[in-house]
Amino acid sequence: MGMQTRLTEHAGVEHPIICGAMYPCSNPELVAAAAEGGGMAIIQPVSITMVHGFNDPDTIEGLRVGIRLIRELTDKPIGFNALIEKGSEKYFERMSKWIDIALEEGIRFFVTSLGKPDWVCEKVHAYGGIVYHDVTNRFHAEKGIQCGADGLICVNNRAGGHLGDLSMEEMFEELSDLDVPLICAGGIGSEEELKTAMDIGYDGVQMGTRFIATNECTAPDDYKGAIVNATEDDITWTTKLTGVPVAVIGGDGVKQHSNWLVRRLLNSRFKHRTRVLVTGISFWRMRALAKGKKNSAKDLWSAGKSVETVHSIESATTIMDRLGESLIEER
Ligand SMILES: Cc1cc2nc3c(=O)[nH]c(=O)nc-3n(C[C@H](O)[C@H](O)[C@H](O)COP(=O)(O)O)c2cc1C
Structure with missing residues (x-):
């Protein structure tokens, strides 16, 4: 058994590590491989449907096909990312149906990003599921908890994708009295950084950049x-x-x-x-x-400062397993 925290309990996984959702890098094989390593791996629905070939614009059932492919590769728990920032009616409608499909397919761990997660919490809690909300500061953390979030993904100033302003230490200091699990997102590429985050008091980490440099990720x-x-x-x-x-x-x-x-x-x-x-x-x-087409120097690759400790391309299963095991050896 791996290190137990509130995250492992909520997510039903062995290690307190999340392979975060990544547009456009979260292909089904990556999600399955990271989950197989014993951590939680999050589906990015736009990435699965519109980038990785499971798009059915008329019925939105493509997501179900993508989830079932992941299910053929692993029976370990997987999660779902709902980007819920104010947008068009059509986007909201589609996201709402995608969440229903994820719930119907047995997914019970959700990560919401941006926006107010109250309606997602309502849907997911009705199935006995769990919602963690992405935040970069106290204001949004308090709002997320008021909306029913069960945990917070604390995005710091070393993260890949959208980044925050605060360091991992400052974020913990700012939010540790809120009495929900806090997950450190940003700057974790190796066992040492993972240990630092857990020693600060986080219930787990969410990693992105490290999982792009893997055999299973289909990024160029x-x-x-x-x-x-x-x-x-x-x-x-x-x-x-x-x-x-x-x-x-x-x-x-x-x-x-x-x-x-x-x-x-x-x-x-x-x-x-x-x-x-x-x-x-x-x-x-x-x-x-x-899809591998870098047309101009203006095209940019997103990655966080955890690149500092990423020195090789490996299997996502191996990375998840090795990092998780390192926490047990520490005890
Ligand atoms: C290329 C890329 C795309 C990302 N896309 C998303 C996304 O669609 N939704 C989301 O909630 N987080 C997204 N993230 C954030 C990751 O899930 C994770 O929190 C972050 O990468 C952690 O920082 P790290 O890259 O230093 O490990 C993305 C990160 C990267 C690097």
Whole structure:
């Protein structure tokens, strides 16, 4: 048995480690391989359906086919990521149906990102499931708990994807009195960093970047190679992809901000619509990137500062198992 925490209890897994959802990198084989290693692995529904070939725009049943493929590869627990930021009615409707499908297919662990998770908590709790909410600060943490979240994914300033402002120590300090499990997201690539997070008092970690550099992830070899070769100084951020800071590989050469018009709209009452538009444009670009087409130097790979300790491409099962086991040896 692995190290037991509130996360392992909630998620029904052996190790207190989550392979986080990643658009566009979460392909079914990666999710299955990470789950097989004894941790929790999260499905990213847009990634599974629209990037990795399980799209059926008329019935949205493609997600069910993707989940069943994962089920053929592993019978270990898997989770589901619901990005619930204010967007179009159509997006909400689709996400709501996707959550129903995930519940029907037996998924009981959900991670919500952005937005108010009250309606997701209502649906999931009715099935006896669990919802953890992504946060970068106390304001959103308190809101998430008021909405019914059972735990918090604490996104720090070393994370891949959207990053926060606070260090892993500062985030814990800020949220530790809230009496729900706190999961450290950002900057974990190795056993040492995992131990540091657990010693601080977190109930577990969520990792992304480390799981891109794996045999099972179908991201292009150039992307995996860039992660293996980068140091933390090569990681910077840009708002150009989604309107808020996203960690990317590229150092000083990366343009950090969008043009003045987009910046202005992002600070106006049109901010949600502008974010949907900006994200939509980069969606297609990142989708092409996930399929191996890097067309211009402006195309960016997202990764966090955990690149510093990622030195090889390995199996996601091996990584999950090794990191989980390292916690047991520590005791
Ligand atoms: C390329 C990439 C895409 C991501 N996409 C999502 C996403 O769609 N939904 C989400 O909740 N988190 C997303 N994340 C965040 C990860 O789930 C995880 O919290 C983060 O990568 C942890 O930081 P690390 O990369 O330092 O391990 C993404 C991260 C990366 C690197």
